[in-house]
Amino acid sequence: MSAQSDTPAIRQAVIIGGNRIPFARSNGAYAKASNQDMFTAALDGLVARFGLQGQRIGAVAGGAVLKHSKDFNLMRECVLGSSLASDTPAYDVQMACATGMEAIGSLANKIKLGQLDSGIGGGVDTTSDAPIAVSEGLRSMLLELSRARSTSAKLKAMSKFRPSFLAPNAPGTGEPRTGLSMGDHQALTTKAWNITREAQDELALASHKNLAAAYERHFFDDLITPFAGVSKDTNLRGDSTIEKLGSLKPVFGKSLGDAATMTAGNSTPLTDGASAVLLGSEAFARENDLPMLANFVDFEAAAVDFVHGAEGLLMAPAYAVARMLKRNNLTLQDFDFYEIHEAFAGTVLSTLAAWEDEEFCKNKLGLDAPLGAIDRSKLNVTGSSLAAGHPFAATGGRLVATLAKMLHEKGSGRGLISVCAAGGQGVVAILEAR
Amino acid sequence: MRKTIDLERVPTLGSLYAKALGDRVKELLPGAKTSLLVLPEVSHRVAALRPDRDQLVAYQRLMGDTVREELPSVFVHGLVFPVAMSVLVRDDFPLPLLGMVHLANSVEHFRPISPSSELEVIAYATDLREHRSGTQLDMVAEVRQADELIWRGVSTYLARGVWLGSKPERVAVSHDEFVPPRRSASWSLAADTGRAYAAVMGDYNPIHLSALSAKALGMKRAIAHGMYLAGRTLASSAPHEGGYTWSIDFATPVFLPSRVDVSFIESVDSTRFCGWNAKSGKPHFSGTIQRL
Amino acid sequence: MADKYLELVNSGFTKNLAKTLGLPRPSILRRYEPGAPLVPGPVLLLGGSPQAQNISDTLLGWGLDVRRHAVGEGKIGAIILLLDEVSTPGELSEPMLAAGHALRQLAPGGRVVSISRKALATDAPALTATRSGLQGSLRSLGRELRGGATANGVVLGERVDATAPSAIAAVRFLLSGRSAYVDGQFLEVDTTDGELPANFEKPLAGKVAVVTGAARGIGAAIAATLFRDGATVVVVDVPAAGDALAKVANQVAGTALQLDITRVDAGAVIIDHALARHGKLDIVVHNAGITRDKLLANMDAARWDSVIAVNIESQLRMNETFLGAELPGLRLVSLASTSGIAGNRGQTNYAASKAGVMGMVTASAQAFAASGGGINAVAPGFIETEMTAKIPVATRTVARMLMPSLMQGGLPLDVAEAIAFLASDAAGGINGQTLRVCGQSLVGA
Secondary structure, eight states, rough: OSSSSSSSSOOOOEEEEEOOOEEETTTHHHHHHOHHHHHHHHHHHHHHHHEEEEEEEOOEEOOOOOOOOOGTTTTHHHHTTSOOTTTTEEOOOOTTBBBBHHHHHHHHHHHHSSSOSSEEEEEEOSSSSSOOBBOHHHHHHHHHHHHSHHHHHHHHHTOOGGGGGGOOOOOOOOOOOTTTBBBHHHHHHHHHOOOOHHHHHHHHHHHHHHHHHHHHGGGGGTTTTOOOOOEEEETOOOOHHHHHHTTEEEOOOOOGGGGGEEEEBOOOOEEEEEEEEEEEEEHHHHHTOOOOOOEEEEEEEEEOOOOTTTTTOOOOHHHHHHHHHHHOOOOSOOOOOEEESBBHHHHHHHHHHHHHHIIIIIIIIOOOOOOOOOGGHHHHHTTOOHHOOOGGGHHHHHHHHHHHHHHHHHHHOOOEEEEEEETTEEEEEEEOOO | EEEEEEHHHHHHHHHHHHHHHHHHHHSSSTTOOOOOOOOOOEEEEEOOOOOOOOHHHHHHHHTTOOOOOOHHEEEEEHHHHHHHHHHHHHHTTTTOSSSSSSEEEEEEEOOOTTTTTEEEEEEEEEEEETTEEEEEEEEEEEEEEETTTEEEEEEEEEETTTTTTSSOOOOOOOOOOOOOOOOOEEEEEEETTHHHHHHHHOOOOOHHHHHHHHHHOOOOOOBBOOHHHHHHHHHHOOOSSSEEEEEEEEEEEEEESSSEEEEEEEOEEEEEEEEEEEOOOOOEEEEEEEEO | OOOOHHHHSHHHHHHHHHHHHOOOOOOOOOOTTTTOOOOSSSSSEOOTTHHHHHHHHHHHTTTTOOSOOOOOSSOOOEEEETTTOSSSGGGGHHHHHHHHGGGGGEEEEEEEEEEEEEOOOOOOHHHHHHHHHHHHHHHHHHHOOOOOOOOEEEOOOOOOOOSSSSHHHHHHHHHSSSGGTTTSSSEEEEEOOOOSSSSSTTTTTOOOEEETTTTTTTHHHHHHHHTTTTTTEEEEEOOGHHHHHHHHHHHOEEEEEOOOTTTTTTHHHHHHHHHHHHOOOOHHHHHHOOOOOOOGGGGHHHHHHHHIIIIIIIHHHHHHHHHHHHHHTTTEEEEEOOHHOOOOOOOOHHHHHHHHHHHHHHHHHHHHHHHHOOEEEEEEOOSHHHHHHHGGGHHHHHHHHHHSSTTSOOOOHHHHHHHHHHHSSGGTHHHHHHHHSSSSSSOOO
């Protein structure tokens, strides 16, 4: 082949490192903390770890899934409150639980294209300090009142007030188009793929054990900065047992009766937290004497039609991975680590089952052969969301930083990230050790 | 050939219900209406119906639909319903309106309809026939724009306990036991669902408004409007790019408040749907949306 | 945390009240500020050493007004007693009395600094008696000074004269506000090693320094001081203190390293971080330390062992790693404590660790000198920190006032200044020493 090519040489986007605050169960340690408080803390910890004080970073991108309207410029406000140079631009991204992945991926692309030399991507979420809206009735009345010019029009608007308007509207985790909670959606998928209760509990137990072991070997010393007196994820139960998990009652898919298998133990609890990842070009890393943990090779988003039951709500990553593997000329077995976000144990197991299923891979993914099984000892080896918790937009940053460090420790190989998201979406990514 | 009677404007449902109520009282008077069951050979027509944009937006919000430049099929039904009603409350209409049960709807929505359209509406009653519990008939409404038929709806009603001939032998009807399919969605219907629909579409039928008003008409609680259920279904599944038909059959009423589980099963050209009580599993409605 | 008493007796009505009642009135100490004069007035240089001219020239070079005889009535900023040549006790009379005569003119925050030679067991008894005597006399003089003035000395080793870089640097340190809470102490200069900085305001320019236990208190002050003096600072603390550590790092534009220093690989982690991120490692400050006080009769193994593990064993282990890495010119400063010198009730474990530190620096000096570096310790007395803020008010007020000549507790900054000095290349001739920063007290925490 000639050396000529249509595409110019593309730079590497390198993961330099990450920082997150410990994740805390909802209405617990961070009950009084706002999204801005938490992401600023995550940023400041990252700045401290890498000595970025007063530096202008190419861009800070990230977001929150549950956001107050006053936080319309959340990332920029966080930058202004951080130790970064105040001329660092920032923008908000929102893609449900894939917010962090999308933010990091888009920064990586900009770095590869030479548009940016450095970037910080991540996310934050709180279900404790969640925005609460006034009722639709009160909102309509107030809007009409603000439009009213004359006193009589104002009185007319106010006459529409009903005491029931005072009931506040808290955001739910239900899908707007189906009214089903994410757990109830996953329960359908879990059942469709015949995932057993035992398999889900085993995955949950492994998550706790792996996370506890990673803490034990100081793995997180340079990935986490304490916040509000918390230095470890508060959901972690290193002493959990299969018996304890087995004793919990199903909470999702209860309409399935005896077929209900999803408990509070094998589902991720509502969590508060924030994470941030520093990326840069190789030159940026070298000039600033910064480590290079891994290359951000590629990422892919997918979406499925869950509204009419054609596919499970959280199955989009199964599709995204197939497309991304093809584009990169890789097989599912070409990875040394798999980071599959544990929204629910059932999500991970359904995805793995789908990849092994000939019919699914043929009919849904359009493949000649199934993607196949993975070596389970390479799955979520330092724990995942079931143990650490899942502050929606913050999970992507946790995964990227964790995997990048694991790859760097190993010194070679590749890692796969898979994150499902509300709205039937998912983002997956490939990292490569350096 | 039916005689066409032009209405100046679309009548308000309130006045129609008031008339229906008056008729009901008259029926109770001795020697009132003869029981000769013949449908009047008339069509009621409104020559120029202009959809109200505020009402359209309120409807789209109520159904959780996107506000777009297009009349939802069930919204069109709501617009023409009073014209159909005006036929049902005619003095020469043989069946009592109040207490009639809405059994099914079948609609042909030939193409997307712009909210700026000027619509001609014609409604008439037809096909009086037997039903195992009484007598049923179809109310047909047709919507034209510049002589092009763009929407045609058939609503089937049942007058319980009214017989065309002699009361037939009670036939044992075998009901297949309903097994809820895989649910795609779950609707939480609040106690004020009926009032919210009435506020938008002007349909203040007492059986939808409150437990008290429903009880007055023999219902144990307020029930969800059938068109509200159809509206929610179509809001999530109706195509926007071309014509389609849809039909819905009502099995049992949805007593408010309630949680209704819904299933959508899609194939290439159609979506089959059904809704059932999330608690008891009893079926409420089922139907199909078919692309043209 | 602030010393309220100190504020009260130095301002307004309460100042007069304190005067009338004859209450002790500690002075506000003269502390270093970049750009401020080195001493608050002319320097009186006493003593007839042949080095007098050289010293005088050096002082003149720093822009000081140097006097060889007391003159007039004006205030003087410092008295330097150049007594490196005295050999009999009788020879102390003239310079000491001359100094005494000038004391009334000593400005608040003034300094008395002696330059003498080390008293050795191998010298003639009269010579050693003279040199020892001078130190005793100067310590007593320290206790007579008021107004935040201090008396300290530089002690020259056998083959070192008063113009050795570290002798000069030590004199400058003792004259300056950097030594505000150092009183009654002697800095020994044993070699002619060391190099004076190009810029005395940035003596650590270009240096990479690691400070352990830097999340708060004295450690945070050390990081801030090293940064002020020009160093790039790596701040280290346990992961659980990471949030406070990040704040310190961001204040000093340094990097935060969350690390439990009792880990066996702690030294290697520190070296890796410093080399990878900053290209080298010049200074290590072993500041991390804990207290687990209990009377020995009530002491349990957990309290004893944890204090020993953190305060001394970790340092010994890390030092082995640092030595093995042969980092050129590495200077270490360890935190000791006056508890390790005078003892302190309830601190048998702590005192073991802190006296241990002093032993460690003595015994490690030669090994570090081999690669051009050195190791010293600083022993703080009563320092106002979050830790001491927990002591009951009455006890605290008594502790900070009654014992030290300076009648007050020191600040974390005072400790940090001593550390910054010992960490600098200018202190290259000082090795294996422990410098007390105690306001001339005997007890401390």
